Amino acid sequence: MVKRIISLLLLFFCAINPQIALPTFQAVHTYHPPPNYAFSFDGDDDIVSCGDIVNLRRPEYFTVMFWFKRTSDNSGYSNHGINNIMYSKGSDGDNDNIEIGSEGNNLE
Known part of the structure; x- marks a missing residue:
């Protein structure tokens, strides 16, 4: 379920030890950014997909x-x-299975 978020500035780091996954940004087009890259969403069905990461199927920690x-x-x-x-x-x-969101000044 993709939620719309207006003007979200996202700095995303996706690292699972020992597997490191570079994120794929899907908006108007697919883009593979270099490390330490910030991406700004317009809130119109934008997503970040790391694909199927085997280590997230039953992780001990991430x-x-x-x-x-x-x-x-x-x-x-x-x-x-x-x-x-x-x-x-x-x-x-x-x-x-896990969601992070916000309401007012609170993280959920």
């Missing part, structure tokens, strides 16, 4: 790190009640 600046709220929420989703990991579009 890290998700990004900077964001949300300038407006999204009126929708996920089936788990998470608002303004910025990160989601699931086995398919209907199964969200």
